[in-house]
Amino acid sequence: AQSVTQLDSQVPVFEEAPVELRCNYSSSVSVYLFWYVQYPNQGLQLLLKYLSGSTLVKGINGFEAEFNKSQTSFHLRKPSVHISDTAEYFCAVSDTGNQFYFGTGTSLTVIP
Amino acid sequence: DAGVTQSPTHLIKTRGQQVTLRCSPISGHKSVSWYQQVLGQGPQFIFQYYEKEERGRGNFPDRFSARQFPNYSSELNVNALLLGDSALYLCASSLNDYGYTFGSGTRLTVV
Numbered sequence: 001a002q003s004v005t006q007l008d009s010q011v012p013v014f015e016e017a018p019v020e021l022r023c024n025y026s027s028s029v030s031v032y033l034f035w036y037v038q039y040p041n042q043g044l045q046l047l048l049k050y051l052s053g054s055t056l057v058k059g060i061n062g063f064e065a066e067f068n069k070s071q072t073s074f075h076l077r078k079p080s081v082h083i084s085d086t087a088e089y090f091c092a093v094s095d096t097g098n099q100f101y102f103g104t105g106t107s108l109t110v111i112p
Numbered sequence: 113d114a115g116v117t118q119s120p121t122h123l124i125k126t127r128g129q130q131v132t133l134r135c136s137p138i139s140g141h142k143s144v145s146w147y148q149q150v151l152g153q154g155p156q157f158i159f160q161y162y163e164k165e166e167r168g169r170g171n172f173p174d175r176f177s178a179r180q181f182p183n184y185s186s187e188l189n190v191n192a193l194l195l196g197d198s199a200l201y202l203c204a205s206s207l208n209d210y211g212y213t214f215g216s217g218t219r220l221t222v223v
Contacts, residue, residue, distance in 0.1 A: 032210060042216050042217075043202055044214040096168075097210040098143065099145070099160060099170075101157070104154050105152075
């Protein structure tokens with residue numbers, strides 16, 4: 001079975017500052033890793049995904065994440081955040097690609 | 113192209129009632145999954161269907177059931193509603209695995 005731990009439930013950051021949202025996973029098999037963003041009263045939007053290959057994955061809206069197998073981590077980063085990045089961010093893991101296990105989410109608040 | 117469409121967007125039901133939620137996938141997508149998102153939590157997997165066959169089931173009671181139609185749309189049914197079933201129900205569709213697009217969800221409130 002897989003599980004995901006998002007270490008920070010809330011992350012406040014000033015506009016134009018860098019941010020890192022942490023995600024650790026546990027799995028006994030090879031996994032695929034995802035980050036989704038959820039704006040208020042909306043569904044989930046895929047930011048980026050790691051399936052194989054390069055461990056540095058670039059996504060939409062300037063986000064990137066690095067897969068670290070030895071540390072079982074998949075942290076999300078952005079060098080300079082905007083007010084519009086304020087949202088809930090979910091890390092997810094899957095071993096099959098069709099059933100996802102989500103973390104409890106990190107609420108990112110960008111402060112003007 | 114239209115995204116994943118879910119209906120209704122909101123509904124209120126009484127304990128013990130039954131509810132049916134509907135999902136229309138993106139055109140051409142044959143795989144549909146359902147997730148339950150309780151307030152303050154991450155989504156939890158309920159079902160996955162592909163070509164009208166159930167391919168996966170999460171840890172939910174038998175009160176939850178689903179089906180997929182020949183046009184790949186899907187319904188999620190929940191019987192004997194409990195207060196704890198109050199949640200945002202998300203549908204996601206995919207052309208193949210690894211690339212799921214989520215709908216905006218149906219907000220179910222059980223009173």
